[in-house]
Amino acid sequence: MIKLILTTNDVLNIISNISEVIETNRQYLTDLDAAIGDADHGINLDRGFKAVKEKMPQFLDKDIGAILKNVGMVLVSTVGGASGPLYGTFFMRMGNVVSGKNTLDENDIVAMFEAGLSGIKERGKAQAGDKTMIDAMEPALNELKSTLSEGRGLKEAIEAAANDAYNGVLMTKDIAAKKGRASYLGERSIGHQDPGATSAYLMIKTVADYVDKLQQ
Amino acid sequence: MIKLILTTNDVLNIISNISEVIETNRQYLTDLDAAIGDADHGINLDRGFKAVKEKMPQFLDKDIGAILKNVGMVLVSTVGGASGPLYGTFFMRMGNVVSGKNTLDENDIVAMFEAGLSGIKERGKAQAGDKTMIDAMEPALNELKSTLSEGRGLKEAIEAAANDAYNGVLMTKDIAAKKGRASYLGERSIGHQDPGATSAYLMIKTVADYVDKLQQ
Amino acid sequence: MKKLINNPDEVVKEMISGFLYAYPSYLRKLDNVDVVVRKTSPVDGKVGLVSGGGSGHEPAHAGYVGKGMLDAACLGAVFTSPTPDQIYEAIRAVDGGKGVLLIIKNYTGDVMNFEMAKEMAEMDGIKVLEVIVDDDVAVENSTYTQGRRGIAGTIFVHKIAGAKAEEGAELEEVKEVAEKVIKNLRSMGMAFTPCIVPAAGKPSFTLDEDEIEIGIGIHGEPGTHREKIKGAKEIVAELMDKIIIDLPFRDGDEVALMINGLGSTPLSELFIANKEVNEYLLGKNINVYKTYVGEYMTSLEMSGFSISLLKLDEELKSLLDASADTPAFKQFK
Amino acid sequence: MKKLINNPDEVVKEMISGFLYAYPSYLRKLDNVDVVVRKTSPVDGKVGLVSGGGSGHEPAHAGYVGKGMLDAACLGAVFTSPTPDQIYEAIRAVDGGKGVLLIIKNYTGDVMNFEMAKEMAEMDGIKVLEVIVDDDVAVENSTYTQGRRGIAGTIFVHKIAGAKAEEGAELEEVKEVAEKVIKNLRSMGMAFTPCIVPAAGKPSFTLDEDEIEIGIGIHGEPGTHREKIKGAKEIVAELMDKIIIDLPFRDGDEVALMINGLGSTPLSELFIANKEVNEYLLGKNINVYKTYVGEYMTSLEMSGFSISLLKLDEELKSLLDASADTPAFKQFK
Ligand SMILES: Nc1ncnc2c1ncn2[C@@H]1O[C@H](COP(=O)(O)OP(=O)(O)O)[C@@H](O)[C@H]1O
Ligand SMILES: Nc1ncnc2c1ncn2[C@@H]1O[C@H](COP(=O)(O)OP(=O)(O)O)[C@@H](O)[C@H]1O
């Protein structure tokens, strides 16, 4: 099995795909936020990724680290709310880890994801089980690592990660929020799916779908 | 045919009956006002006649002139809006004409009605055809006078007056308002019945019903 | 009907009570009548200013009683003119020896009730003059009708006549400047949704989800016509076209501008309207000297707004700039 | 959705434009970011006060930029915290050499965005401190959650910290008095109807014709529970019971009171609520020193209100009494 490698071009494509997925799910994410938050999560992310898309031409000649850092900065300065600094930090931290690189291998991807997630945890002081985006990301990261360590390759690993992210999303329905706006609802937040976990899953799934279509 | 005469007691009964009729028609008059005014005519009059009823015990030992003046003053100080000063003036002027009397004959009644109506016209500067309470009152007064002049007695005369008041009310549907709040609507007021004409008719009809039941 | 009330019939009484609790240093209520006057009334050697109208237009008019504006406000039932006895007591309470000016909005009921009170006060030897505000251009003026309505522009009359009276002017002078304001004042409004008079318990009219009412009055009276909903720019242009042409306001004029919310329209939307009005006026080279955006004369929870434009000269500018300190209108010089 | 707007996506931009047209003598906007600052910023030798939050709460916070209150307000998208770059520019624009205090409402997003900006400004060598307002007693405080929300009581922080800064106090002193306010401040709200975020185009929740939401936030976030509609007296008692017991406010305390309308609730109804609050407090022998009734921190066109109570001491009283002159908060000393 040939090891899969992501190029700068792949990264740009994935970001562009994520923009589209967010646009498509703008209303869905907003509706989820209406139930337990303030009805803006889809609107916020869509505003951010639209700005990212607009700035994309300026990133074309940059390395992957710089691209991701720029994406993070655009998100930070356009999304606002809770998800802005969180996703912004996520992308900036990922960029930091792969600074100067023009290709990403398995190890890079794990390291990036790990750094991004710690960034989110530091910034938001939340942990798994608080009914946040972390509930999609942490199981995904764990699954990514264990699948890769079994030598099953990036394609399968990211697909497995996306599956576990999805399970994490479903799990957020069963728990009460401890962080973010939904926490004000206390027990009343139970039964509702977390919008941030959902958007995190959608992004991971977008990566999986892209990788799945790559020639090996 | 014995000439019918109204006593102080009759006047008190009639006022009390009017209070009841207004209460019963509070919503109806308000709904009429909603269409071309500000949805308060029934509420206004009901507030006023409730106050009259409350003050009634203080009028019991007074003459008819004083009773009617007092009713007018209570209406002026409780109804507000356009109809307050108008109906208030109407009752006060009627009271003036029969000052000191304890019975009313045909001539008194015509004179009272005439004085009351001129009071309304002076105060409101409106005339027949402007789509106001005058459109019920003026035909009623004319009919009262002509029926009496034919010697057909008070009972029949007041009944005929009430009929003509009713026709006047129906006629208000066909014309545009030139006075009062409905005049802001211009042509759009056509098709709607004037609330003030309606309440004027209801009062005249109440007098007719009362007189009709009197022993002759 | 979802309202923050106890009893529809007690709304005015309880509102006044809450109003007095809020502003004890500004106001007091007269005994037995729904009239609020300045704490220090009558003010010696100052012309007294009395206004009022139906309730449901808060903060008008009680919110404008205080230094630099009114001396008394008479509160009628919701959307119903106050009664002559109330107004008469108000006149007596604020006459500081220089006479009293009544500021009346042009509604049949208001005019009749104020004029009856005026006659009563004159019998007591009090000098009383009146001005009648009729700023609403929605309604065609005609000698055959009641004439135009008085709406939110009335606040400019309170402000400017109030400043003049505060300077110690004579009754005739105060009346004169009030009339100058009225002559140079034009307004027009529109609504997205109706309001509910508490005692009625239901809306006085209905509008479809995509309908708006142009030329609405401040009592839920229907306006001049209905149309399909459109953008803020188009709505503003429709109102402004009628306002501008009426005076007319001309190239080079200086104006005071009021964007008045009728109740439910968020302040953010009033600011959007203000942007559109300013751009419209820029296009006509009419210069906005001072702007007021907010809820100055409401219609309970009606959604909608009105625009008022007052053409200024040097006298009106300096009186408009004078300081004022009332519960609902505060301005530093 | 019936709104006085042109385009749901341009609401904030156009609102700011209309806001600037209205108050050119008070404010200016920073280039490229949605931040308004005092016309004269930075004020030399004065601690700079920066606040902000999502839009849709007008007049908060831009309406409070001016003498005696804020130096800058950062405007986020509707109901969405402003971003770090905005806040960073605000800090830079108002630092008059004595440092800057950030007044943040306790929402995850606001706290994170403001703190990122603080870190950026500190790298420039600007002294920045922050206070976090969490006056809403509806939400149980717990170390496991985000903690309480910041709602309308925040205006008291602006007012009192603003007065302290205006006196020339040092950054630490301004922060200290702001924290004293926060420690003595409690609020709670309720809603009759939801609001509609323009970009969403539909209400964020629904309530039946006879249902109310108790403990609502200012972003359409659901509250603590729903119940059948009841009278003003009962609603006030429910909110006050939670507010009073929390600090607790006691027999003999002096308080400042704010009755804040969330958008559609008429001023007349807010005064009825004020009557009920005053009678409630009289019963507990708690003395109202100063009252504010109006729309201070709204939720677009939501119908409902909140009550805020601030326990006062001599220092807070004198700072609360200080004069202030901003577009939305004017007070003579
Ligand atoms: N402290 C936190 N840590 C991680 N994620 C968080 C935190 N707070 C909120 N979130 C995530 O952010 C999402 C809400 O984002 P968004 O609606 O854009 O912001 P806001 O709540 O400010 O309106 C939540 O669904 C949750 O997943
Ligand atoms: N100038 C007038 N002369 C005679 N009647 C009038 C005049 N103006 C109004 N009215 C009558 O008053 C009625 C409205 O009364 P009401 O609703 O109580 O007062 P308002 O119009 O002040 O709300 C109208 O239907 C009309 O019949």
Ligand SMILES: [Mg+2]
């Ligand atoms: Mg949200």
Ligand SMILES: [Mg+2]
């Ligand atoms: Mg009426």
Ligand SMILES: [Mg+2]
């Ligand atoms: Mg009326």
Ligand SMILES: [Mg+2]
């Ligand atoms: Mg938000």
